[in-house]
Amino acid sequence: xxxxxxxxxxxxxxxxxxxxxxxxxxxxxxxxxxxxxxxxxxxxxxxxxxxxxxxxxxxxxxxxxxxxxxxxxxxxxxxxxxxxxxxxxxxxxxxxxxxxxxxxxxxxxxxxxxxxxxxxxxxxxxxxxxxxxxxxxxxxxxxxxxxxxxxxxxxxxxxxxxxxxxxxxxxxxxxxxxxxxxxxxxxxxxxxxxxxxxxxxxxxxxxxxxxxxxxxxxxxxxxxxxxxxxxxxxxxxxxxxxxxxxxxxxxxxxxxxxxxxxxxxxxxxxxxxxxxxxxxxxxxxxxxxxxxxxxxxxxxxxxxxxxxxxxxxxxxxxxxxxxxxxxxxxxxxxxxxxxxxxxxxxxxxxxxxxxxxxxxxxxxxxxxxxxxxxxxxxxxxxxxxxxxxxxxxxxxxxxxxxxxxxxxxxxxxxxxxxxxxxxxxxxxxxxxxxxxxxxxxxxxxxxxxxxxxxxxxxxxxxxxxxxxxxxxxxxxxxxxxxxxxxxxxxxxxxxxxxxxxxxxxxxxxxxxxxxxxxxxxxxxxxxxxxxxxxxxxxxxxxxxxxxxxxxxxxxxxxxxxxxxxxxxxxxxxxxxxxxxxxxxxxxxxxxxxxxxxxxxxxxxxxxxxxxxxxxxxxx
Numbered sequence: 001x002x003x004x005x006x007x008x009x010x011x012x013x014x015x016x017x018x019x020x021x022x023x024x025x026x027x028x029x030x031x032x033x034x035x036x037x038x039x040x041x042x043x044x045x046x047x048x049x050x051x052x053x054x055x056x057x058x059x060x061x062x063x064x065x066x067x068x069x070x071x072x073x074x075x076x077x078x079x080x081x082x083x084x085x086x087x088x089x090x091x092x093x094x095x096x097x098x099x100x101x102x103x104x105x106x107x108x109x110x111x112x113x114x115x116x117x118x119x120x121x122x123x124x125x126x127x128x129x130x131x132x133x134x135x136x137x138x139x140x141x142x143x144x145x146x147x148x149x150x151x152x153x154x155x156x157x158x159x160x161x162x163x164x165x166x167x168x169x170x171x172x173x174x175x176x177x178x179x180x181x182x183x184x185x186x187x188x189x190x191x192x193x194x195x196x197x198x199x200x201x202x203x204x205x206x207x208x209x210x211x212x213x214x215x216x217x218x219x220x221x222x223x224x225x226x227x228x229x230x231x232x233x234x235x236x237x238x239x240x241x242x243x244x245x246x247x248x249x250x251x252x253x254x255x256x257x258x259x260x261x262x263x264x265x266x267x268x269x270x271x272x273x274x275x276x277x278x279x280x281x282x283x284x285x286x287x288x289x290x291x292x293x294x295x296x297x298x299x300x301x302x303x304x305x306x307x308x309x310x311x312x313x314x315x316x317x318x319x320x321x322x323x324x325x326x327x328x329x330x331x332x333x334x335x336x337x338x339x340x341x342x343x344x345x346x347x348x349x350x351x352x353x354x355x356x357x358x359x360x361x362x363x364x365x366x367x368x369x370x371x372x373x374x375x376x377x378x379x380x381x382x383x384x385x386x387x388x389x390x391x392x393x394x395x396x397x398x399x400x401x402x403x404x405x406x407x408x409x410x411x412x413x414x415x416x417x418x419x420x421x422x423x424x425x426x427x428x429x430x431x432x433x434x435x436x437x438x439x440x441x442x443x444x445x446x447x448x449x450x451x452x453x454x455x456x457x458x459x460x461x462x463x464x465x466x467x468x469x470x471x472x473x474x475x476x477x478x479x480x481x482x483x484x485x486x487x488x489x490x491x492x493x494x495x496x497x498x499x500x501x502x503x504x505x506x507x508x509x510x511x512x513x514x515x516x517x518x519x520x521x522x523x524x525x526x527x528x529x530x531x532x533x534x535x536x537x538x539x540x541x542x543x544x545x546x547x548x549x550x551x552x553x554x555x556x557x558x559x560x561x562x563x564x565x566x567x568x569x570x571x572x573x574x575x576x577x578x579x580x581x582x583x584x585x586x587x588x589x590x591x592x593x594x595x596x597x598x599x600x601x602x603x604x605x606x607x608x609x610x611x612x613x614x615x616x617x618x619x
Contacts, residue, residue, distance in 0.1 A: 032057035034123045036132040038108070044142045044297035045113050046183040046255025050077075053104040053132060055123055059083050061102055062124045069108075071116045073188070075215045077105035107215070109183055110139040142255050142297035147174035149227060150256055150300040158306045159243065162323040163413055164353035166197060167241040169300070171256055172225070172232035178293065180258035182213045186241070186251055195355060197238040211235060240353060243307040254300040264289040310411055314418050318364070322410035324352025330423035332403055338431045340372075340394050342557060344583065347389040347406065347423070349380070354387040360406055366393065370400045374559055390583075392557065398432035519547035520615050527604050537603055538585040544611060558582050574618060577610055 033056045043049050055061050059081055066074050082101030087094060110116055118135040144150070148171075155166035169182070187194050196218045210217045220237035243249075266289065310323070329348045337343060349357050359377050366373060372394040380387040393403075403426040412419045523544040527537070539553075545561055546553035558579045584603060 032125060032130060034061075034130045034132050036118060036121060036135050038118070038135060038137070041136065042138045042140070043110060044140050044255070044257065044295075045110050046142055046253075046299070047257040047295070047297045048075075048107050048109045048181060048183070051106045051108045051118065053106075053121060053123065054082070055102040055104075055125070056082075057100055058125045059100040059102055064104065064121050064123050066106070066121060068119055071111055072118070073109040073111060073183075073185070075107040075109075077107055079104045110137060111185070113139045113141045115139075142299040144298055145296065146230075147260065148172065148256075148258070148296055148298040149232070150254060150298045151227075152251060152254055152300045152303050154241070154251075154303050154305060157304060158308065160308050160323050160411065160413055161243055161246055161310055162321045162411075164240045164242045164324060164356075165305075167194070167239045167251075169237055169239075169254060170225075171235040171298070172227050173235065174230070174232055176261040177258040180212070180256055182211065182254065182256045184214055184239075184254050186254070187214050187239075189252060191243065191245055191247075191249060193242040193244060193356075194239050197240050209235070211237060213237070240355070242353065242356070243305070246307045246309040249305050249307065250302045251305065253302050255297055257295065257297045259293040260296050261291055262294045263292045265292055266290070311416075316409040316418055316420060318360075318407060318420075319409040319411070319418065320358065322351065322353070322357065322408070323413060324410065325412055325414065326351030326357070326408055326410045326421050328406060328408040328421045328423055330403070330406055330426060332426045332428070335427060336429040336431075337395060339396065339398055342392045342394055343403075343428075345391045345393050345403070347391070349387045349389075349408065350385070351410070354380075354382055354385075357387055359389045359391070360408060362391065362393070362406070365404050365406050370396055372396055376559075392583075395428065395430050398430045400428055400430050402427050515547040516550075519544050520611055522547070523611055524608060527608065533600060534585070537600060537607065541582065541585050541607060574610070574613055578614070581607060581610060 035054055037052045037054060039050045053064060063079075080103055082103045083099060084101075085096065085098045087096050089095075108118070116137045116139050118137060120131045120134050122129045122131050124130075150172070151170050153168045153170075155168075159165050167186070169184070171182075184194075186192060205221075207222045209220055209222060211220045218237045218239075220235050223234045223236065225232060225234045327350045331346050333344045333346070334341075335343075345362075347359065351357060357380065359380060361377075362371075362373050374392060378389045378391045380389045382388075405425050406423045408421040410419060410421065411417070523540055526540045526543070542553040542556055545551075545556045549556070549561060551560060561578065561582075562575060581603070585607075
């Protein structure tokens with residue numbers, strides 16, 4: 001084997017290219033810079049400040065990992081592009097200069113006092129990690145003053161695991177303030193489940209205000225109250241507090257940061273609108289004085305709470321963790337039905353913590369051989385202090401005489417024992433006048449029967465085919481014509497059957513498409529030409545949906561329609577509207593002649609408007 005050494009010119013070219021690559025890589029890396037910036041470095045514990053991570057030289061960096069900022073509560077405020085383009089002219093030479101950049105924004109709240117460090121944060125750009133420099137923050141303990149006080153109180157100091165109690169927060173204000181915000185560490189404390197209490201404060205109540213709490217807002221009330229012999233303006237709001245584990249706890253300290261008016265200073269200019277304050281008219285109306293505000297951070301007390309474990313003795317198997325006092329009721333509409341007709345089951349719960357109640361698993365109470373249940377559980381809606389669930393069920397056979405009682409197990413803190421609330425049985429009258437489809441029957445027995453019939457047909461075809469083949473074999477011994485017949489007849493029969501099946505399918509498909517195209521026009525025509533009634537509107541809607549999803553009218557449910565449509569965010573609203581109008585049609589259908597003309601007229605207009613939107617955005 002002979003080797004050929006490169007010439008001096010080739011070696012020089014290779015060295016030159018390597019040199020260019022080596023110089024280019026550091027230059028590209030040097031073009032990207034990342035740094036952390038804060039709006040101030042001296043804060044109080046519980047006082048939020050703004051942190052930015054600024055990227056220069058790139059416009060699409062990956063979201064950084066900030067989970068290692070353990071001394072702070074970090075809330076992401078989003079990011080935005082910081083790119084810019086400008087045009088310059090140097091000696092008649094026009095140049096377009098583009099600078100790429102991006103900014104990540106955060107709200108940072110120190111959780112303890114002392115010298116704290118925001119550690120280095122790594123920004124990944126095109127697979128390369130760029131670290132920021134650490135920043136030191138000085139955090140001071142908040143102090144209560146004579147002008148500002150903050151108090152937390154619990155509705156009781158002893159409770160059970162899972163028992164909801166009320167946490168009340170009251171801020172006592174003795175000065176004019178602005179830009180205040182509460183920091184409640186208990187909201188993220190893993191030992192508790194905390195959520196705002198439902199308030200009865202009316203929207204038009206002048207004492208109702210929205211206050212910022214932990215990046216969200218809650219409804220509070222303004223008032224006046226004395227504390228330690230002094231009168232204050234007060235801001236009060238409440239949360240439900242549900243302990244998740246037993247033990248003795250002191251709630252973490254809440255703080256409120258605000259800017260308070262501490263005095264005035266002479267403005268640099270007495271001309272109208274010439275001041276530097278936040279208010280454009282401040283200098284003009286304050287005769288040259290400018291308001292001076294100072295930041296105050298007020299700490300709260302730390303209430304103690306003892307949490308007891310729930311007893312294991314006599315705990316029901318269906319117990320889901322509800323603690324307090326609860327009731328449950330149920331009603332069904334209608335109660336006189338045919339097999340397979342939809343029944344609207346309305347379940348109403350009242351109790352200590354409605355937010356944490358859930359619809360009982362109906363399959364535990366309604367036997368599958370008697371009732372068809374939807375796959376999805378209904379979401380409850382809190383209405384006037386009650387939680388209401390609406391679920392559609394269907395009866396499978398005419399031997400059903402009632403909807404059995406539904407049970408709700410809970411631990412009664414008053415009697416300190418487990419109890420079960422129960423609905424009353426609901427009598428039903430079921431008529432066997434409808435054939436249940438395979439879908440209605442959950443696809444079990446009906447599908448098995450259909451499979452059996454198909455198998456019988458296949459076996460019959462095989463049997464006939466084998467007979468033809470055998471006879472052809474016998475005739476083959478007598479004449480060659482029978483041999484050709486035996487060879488050509490099976491494929492001929494196959495192609496003839498396939499052609500007939502194709503033509504039949506095409507004709508049905510074209511018919512379904514024609515019905516689909518004409519469904520909306522037919523709906524408007526049927527609604528305009530006939531006397532309106534709940535029964536008629538229900539029938540028109542069923543015919544429209546049947547044409548759209550190619551299914552038999554009269555048996556269509558919302559689940560049938562939903563299954564035919566690919567879900568996305570834009571369609572969800574229209575589907576919810578369709579679900580509501582289908583339920584209303586069902587209600588008017590069973591109302592019969594008792595439905596008021598105003599109800600049917602409104603429903604007719606709503607139906608036309610909705611189907612118009614469905615035609616435009618879904619079908």
